[in-house]
Amino acid sequence: MSNLRVSELRAFVPATDFERSRQFYQDFGFTMDWSEGELAYFHFDDQVCFLLQDFNQPSFASNFMMHMVVEDVDAWRQRVVDSGIAEKYGVRVTEIESQPWGMRDFLVFDPSGVLWRIGADEA
Numbered sequence: 001m002s003n004l005r006v007s008e009l010r011a012f013v014p015a016t017d018f019e020r021s022r023q024f025y026q027d028f029g030f031t032m033d034w035s036e037g038e039l040a041y042f043h044f045d046d047q048v049c050f051l052l053q054d055f056n057q058p059s060f061a062s063n064f065m066m067h068m069v070v071e072d073v074d075a076w077r078q079r080v081v082d083s084g085i086a087e088k089y090g091v092r093v094t095e096i097e098s099q100p101w102g103m104r105d106f107l108v109f110d111p112s113g114v115l116w117r118i119g120a121d122e123a
Contacts, residue, residue: 018054062113
């Protein structure tokens with residue numbers, strides 16, 4: 001059974017404006033390890049990673065969602081607010097809400113319309 005270990009799962013996040021989205025994710029707080037052609041690899045603390053792809057399909061992007069579970073949702077929301085991405089990119093950042101599934105979370109929409117749900121388990 002040890003041969004069934006998974007070392008990483010990467011989502012391919014669409015971008016309608018690849019250059020703008022690359023900068024957005026860096027301003028969001030992710031590290032871009034590399035970018036070549038139509039792909040860029042981003043990570044945060046080696047725990048969260050994804051590939052940004054130059055894929056201009058607005059209906060796909062606006063129906064795409066990432067869910068990031070964090071330890072301190074209040075600190076993460078403050079980090080997002082302090083980053084200034086809402087103003088700089090004209091994106092929406094919601095307030096933190098308690099969800100019926102036992103999490104507190106908030107939403108961030110990227111410049112392509114990709115929804116990020118960032119939350120933590122309620123204590």
